[in-house]
Amino acid sequence: MIQNIRVAVDAIVFGYQNGKLYVLLIQQKFGTNETYWALPGGLVGNDEPLKEAVQRELKEETNVEVNYLEQLYTFGDDVYRDTRNRVISVAYFALVDSSKLSIKANTDAEHAQWIEVNQIPNLAFDHNKIVQKAIERLKAKLTYQPIGFDLLPKYFLFSELETLYCTILEKEIDRRNFRKKILSFGFVEETEKISVHNTGRPAKFFQFNTQKYNQLLQEGFHFEIKFA
């Protein structure tokens, strides 16, 4: 018997801005006039690596290029997750920095939108489940890999990093201990740049030093942030 299973990829792209976490969704037309929200994604080309397929679909459907991309999970246990055919979906987990949060529309991208994670509607197929898994991964990874920096612009304030952690992990963090810990690693550097707000003391911008981080990794360093 001939195998008849389609292979799709889907992307869960997270973005962060001003204490809020967003996911990139697209509005799809289904049949006559019903519309559904869904994750960006689609079928994989016959000669296309999975990872490239995600990037292509993201480009086509949302015109977004991501900072971080890794495979999340392959959803293929629910045989009827797509009611039309047997489709398995290789889901990818992605991060963009806040500069990408305004989508530069192109032809296909007109229905792409950033939706706050705690306001996600019912999505097509099993996409709510996929998003759920992605959020778990994000929370977990944030504590043992420095991926928070991929959600922030190149130059960021310490307070931004701090509220990012608070927002995503849904926890209170002691400002002093957090700063001490992060700075003790040695790969977050102060810059000359200074941010002036309309109120409060001006703050220094910081940046993540990738080279230093990679060097530390090779020396056996292991990133970890824990909270009570």
Added chain:
Amino acid sequence: MIQNIRVAVDAIVFGYQNGKLYVLLIQQKFGTNETYWALPGGLVGNDEPLKEAVQRELKEETNVEVNYLEQLYTFGDDVYRDTRNRVISVAYFALVDSSKLSIKANTDAEHAQWIEVNQIPNLAFDHNKIVQKAIERLKAKLTYQPIGFDLLPKYFLFSELETLYCTILEKEIDRRNFRKKILSFGFVEETEKISVHNTGRPAKFFQFNTQKYNQLLQEGFHFEIKFA
């Protein structure tokens, strides 16, 4: 254009006995008289959940039933990983306890064998890469999930648990600190059973209390074992 991609599953099954870590492999005939070692696995049925496909293939090819099974990774970036067709493989990570290490042969299982991990030959396709990734996962998981117990019989000696950790993590562990730590969790229980060796002091058997572990999990407990 019609999509023409096959979907396979592969299993990396680990077993442990007497300070040695094993992987379950099968010998495959390829063409005339060439034989290759490969991971057990095969194509997924049209109406078959991925997880069931792995279990079926394992049963058919090796007659082994596993204690622990989770999805590892989907290999589909190398378009030519199988030279005949485009095949993506959803790899699964599995554990069995040592009682399963003697394979009860059935018709198809005659070419299945347990191979020690540091003596794995060249495998078919990209299976060496898959095994590598599985070993990394095993090492990582051992430190933050109590999966070591799935590699041991129901009743085990503390010394067995200890050498299991040493073997897989390739590290020395202080016997006293290890025991203290594990027992402090509260889900590893002493039993009445006693092991008598031909030499040395008899040792108590211990067992893993799944209920207690799950209860602790719900209370927010987080398993973790670290070593210098």
Added chain:
DNA sequence: GCAAAAGTGTTATCAATACACCCATGG
């Protein structure tokens, strides 16, 4: 001078580490 956010140090508590001797059995 007040409101708002940035920046900074010390102490207390708990967890991880290092380390060595006695015990029970078989031969």
Added chain:
DNA sequence: CCATGGGTGTATTGATAACACTTTTGC
């Protein structure tokens, strides 16, 4: 009585956690 592996306690060190006041700016 000796060889072999099982079983146990304490002191030190380092890491995490708790906690509050001063600084700089705009208005």
